[in-house]
Amino acid sequence: MNYPYNRITVKIGSNVLTRKDGTLDVTRMSALVDQVAELHKAGVEVVLVSSGAVASGRSEIKVSRKLDSVDQRQLYSAVGQAKLINRYYELFREHGIAVGQVLTTKESFGTRRHYLNQRHCMQVMLENGVIPIVNENDTISVTELMFTDNDELSGLVASMLDAQALIILSNIDGIYNGSPSEPGTSVIREVEQGKDLSDYIQAEKSGFGRGGMLTKTTIARKVADEGITVIIANGKRDNILTDLLEHPADTVCTRFVPASEAVSSVKKWIAHSEGFAKGELHLNAQAVEALKGKKAISILPVGVTRIEGDFEKDDIVRIMDAGGNQIGVGRIGASSEEARKMQGEHGQRPLVHYDYLYLD
Ligand SMILES: Nc1ncnc2c1ncn2[C@@H]1O[C@H](COP(=O)(O)OP(=O)(O)O)[C@@H](O)[C@H]1O
Numbered sequence: 001m002n003y004p005y006n007r008i009t010v011k012i013g014s015n016v017l018t019r020k021d022g023t024l025d026v027t028r029m030s031a032l033v034d035q036v037a038e039l040h041k042a043g044v045e046v047v048l049v050s051s052g053a054v055a056s057g058r059s060e061i062k063v064s065r066k067l068d069s070v071d072q073r074q075l076y077s078a079v080g081q082a083k084l085i086n087r088y089y090e091l092f093r094e095h096g097i098a099v100g101q102v103l104t105t106k107e108s109f110g111t112r113r114h115y116l117n118q119r120h121c122m123q124v125m126l127e128n129g130v131i132p133i134v135n136e137n138d139t140i141s142v143t144e145l146m147f148t149d150n151d152e153l154s155g156l157v158a159s160m161l162d163a164q165a166l167i168i169l170s171n172i173d174g175i176y177n178g179s180p181s182e183p184g185t186s187v188i189r190e191v192e193q194g195k196d197l198s199d200y201i202q203a204e205k206s207g208f209g210r211g212g213m214l215t216k217t218t219i220a221r222k223v224a225d226e227g228i229t230v231i232i233a234n235g236k237r238d239n240i241l242t243d244l245l246e247h248p249a250d251t252v253c254t255r256f257v258p259a260s261e262a263v264s265s266v267k268k269w270i271a272h273s274e275g276f277a278k279g280e281l282h283l284n285a286q287a288v289e290a291l292k293g294k295k296a297i298s299i300l301p302v303g304v305t306r307i308e309g310d311f312e313k314d315d316i317v318r319i320m321d322a323g324g325n326q327i328g329v330g331r332i333g334a335s336s337e338e339a340r341k342m343q344g345e346h347g348q349r350p351l352v353h354y355d356y357l358y359l360d
């Protein structure tokens, strides 16, 4: 079988791997592993981002006292991740495929050096026929600097590894044009670039999920803007992965149409680095208008009205409009001290070069 992609990222949500009673659904896991193995054998490089650590740990131990949310996350994930990766290891071994565990944190992507380090780790695994199985290291990711959920992590991984597609498997067939439980609503099959979906997404999430459909949509859009096809589909359906790749037209899912232009590696990193911003550049209305135009434009000091924070050259900063709304992120070409000296002046070098600028 010839598949349309050479490299894909597949995110398996907590709900796909968990039964109603909170135990690990090994039958479902096994079915998904069979499909990934089929793709792998056909030459498709697959990176798995798998949730399920907390859910599988929860059913494993009885606690002696009431635990707060951090205690629960740390305890259950420590126990559950070992169980999860052990299952994957055994299931893939039946197909003669080696897997490797990558446990990561948001901070591990913070600087360009860290980011390239993470990329190298997964690249060397793929080069050697090993399937990376990625999850957030929930035992230590408990501060505000954690991923919103594994959808965010999977978007970062797909972007970092230049995957051609990101397939997000949840317990629902795709994004519905209303509340999924309401009669008369149906799955939106294709999302064009720039289409606003905010009216359709409910804040609700499923039993064991963390982020809900809102983060999936935000991430899907960002990743599709980088030229990567994003598919949201139901991981509980039999043969979903192979069906999506073999019979895309007949398989229910939501597909985000990717941008046709490729995005540079540095821009991709910046696009996913918002959480690490060290400061803010506030721009005047003319500068914002120029940035929103068709031409690629750098941010010059003359358009900057205010600078917030203490940062070094090459740190990430938020780009804000005159109303204080964030319009993007960029890598700054000067320290906060130097930038403040240049602020508002004509004829100075750019503060953020367009190669290092990502607009929302
Ligand atoms: N418009 C919508 N279409 C589909 N699902 C939606 C929509 N709005 C909210 N949801 C909810 O999002 C849930 C999926 O997100 P989530 O619970 O985070 O799953 P996962 O654990 O797979 O990441 C669905 O089960 C559904 O309850």
Ligand SMILES: N[C@@H](CCC(=O)OP(=O)(O)O)C(=O)O
Pocket: 012, 013, 014, 015, 050, 051, 052, 053, 054, 055, 077, 135, 136, 138, 148, 149, 150, 151, 208, 209, 210, 211, 212
């Ligand atoms: N790292 C967590 C994943 C939690 C999470 O974000 O789940 P999901 O709702 O599937 O995106 C775990 O393995 O339990």
